[in-house]
Amino acid sequence: MTDPTTPDPEAADTATARTAASVLGLALTSPIVVGSGLLTDQERNIRRLLTAGAGAVVTKTIHPTPPRSGNERLSRLPTGMLNSTMYSHRSVEEWCRMLRGFARDGLPVIASVHADTPDELGALAERVTDAGCRALELGISCLNEEGGLGDTPQRVAAYTSAVRARTSLPFSVKLAAGEGTRERAVAAVDAGADAITLSDTIAGLAVDVDTGKIELGGVYGYSGPGIKPLVLAEIYALRQEGMTVPILGSGGVQEARDVIEYLSVGADAVQVYTALHKNMHESFDAIRRGTEAWLSAHRTSVEELVGRSLEQGEGTCASVR
Numbered sequence: 146m147t148d149p150t151t152p153d154p155e156a157a158d159t160a161t162a163r164t165a166a167s168v169l170g171l172a173l174t175s176p177i178v179v180g181s182g183l184l185t186d187q188e189r190n191i192r193r194l195l196t197a198g199a200g201a202v203v204t205k206t207i208h209p210t211p212p213r214s215g216n217e218r219l220s221r222l223p224t225g226m227l228n229s230t231m232y233s234h235r236s237v238e239e240w241c242r243m244l245r246g247f248a249r250d251g252l253p254v255i256a257s258v259h260a261d262t263p264d265e266l267g268a269l270a271e272r273v274t275d276a277g278c279r280a281l282e283l284g285i286s287c288l289n290e291e292g293g294l295g296d297t298p299q300r301v302a303a304y305t306s307a308v309r310a311r312t313s314l315p316f317s318v319k320l321a322a323g324e325g326t327r328e329r330a331v332a333a334v335d336a337g338a339d340a341i342t343l344s345d346t347i348a349g350l351a352v353d354v355d356t357g358k359i360e361l362g363g364v365y366g367y368s369g370p371g372i373k374p375l376v377l378a379e380i381y382a383l384r385q386e387g388m389t390v391p392i393l394g395s396g397g398v399q400e401a402r403d404v405i406e407y408l409s410v411g412a413d414a415v416q417v418y419t420a421l422h423k424n425m426h427e428s429f430d431a432i433r434r435g436t437e438a439w440l441s442a443h444r445t446s447v448e449e450l451v452g453r454s455l456e457q458g459e460g461t462c463a464s465v466r
């Protein structure tokens with residue numbers, strides 16, 4: 146009889162093979178990546194999430210001159226969260242020091258970066274590259290800036306090519322799902338992006354019905370379970386229309402089933418963020434364990450799941466721009 150207290154190396158190997166994923170030149174032990182946000186503005190959180198089994202962690206977006214709006218707040222909704230936050234308030238020097246530490250320890254940390262102009266973003270990308278970072282995400286799609294985002298393929302191409310000119314690191318361009326996603330994604334890839342992250346938060350609004358006041362005072366970033374079907378539809382459409390670069394799916398992941406859905410429509414890895422605002426460690430652990438259990442129960446792997454639903458859709462992609 147086998148001793149139940151002795152780890153079975155073969156079973157452990159199988160489990161590791163099931164959850165392995167690969168994106169941005171990183172061999173991930175799990176397809177679950179912690180997305181960029183307030184929680185990843187702290188070294189301690191980043192390290193603890195990696196220890197807890199995150200495939201990688203994306204830093205809060207680093208910006209050389211983050212605007213100080215004084216109105217950076219969160220508001221919970223039944224279907225997710227509205228937030229009016231923008232970029233990290235830590236200096237680039239402080240981030241580079243942290244990134245050097247992560248590199249020294251061989252940790253899969255993806256630096257999220259943005260700046261006011263493509264030139265400045267190129268220069269920032271070069272600095273984080275020199276700090277030993279292994280991969281980047283261009284956090285160019287935050288709609289909480291004054292005046293909103295108003296994104297275009299030209300804008301995406303300008304930021305992407307400026308970064309491509311200054312670093313040889315693999316990077317993903319993060320887009321917000323919405324009008325012209327396909328054109329913006331194609332612009333990013335044509336300008337040198339290695340992957341696409343879809344989606345950032347999308348424009349949302351809520352009203353306090355007692356006072357009539359708009360929550361947070363305007364239209365801000367909406368995240369959480371309410372956006373998941375929209376993002377799934379857009380990733381599905383990008384794949385059906387022949388986009389082959391790796392995609393990191395992001396939006397509304399709360400449990401293992403959400404991870405499986407994203408992989409099934411062709412995401413190569415999945416980011417989770419808003420769900421972690423409640424009991425960060427327990428919530429992350431539940432999603433990770435649930436995903437492992439699902440893969441094991443179905444005797445399948447991340448590799449086998451990616452894109453498995455693509456040939457089956459009966460609907461058309463006609464509504465997708």
Ligand SMILES: Cc1cc2nc3c(=O)[nH]c(=O)nc-3n(C[C@H](O)[C@H](O)[C@H](O)COP(=O)(O)O)c2cc1C
Binds near residue numbers: 231232257416418420
């Ligand atoms: C409070 C908050 C802060 C965020 N900050 C950033 C950021 O700095 N950079 C970025 O690229 N995305 C940021 N995001 C977007 C998330 O990384 C994620 O893409 C989005 O919320 C959708 O995923 P989710 O529904 O799992 O949260 C933020 C989201 C929230 C809710």
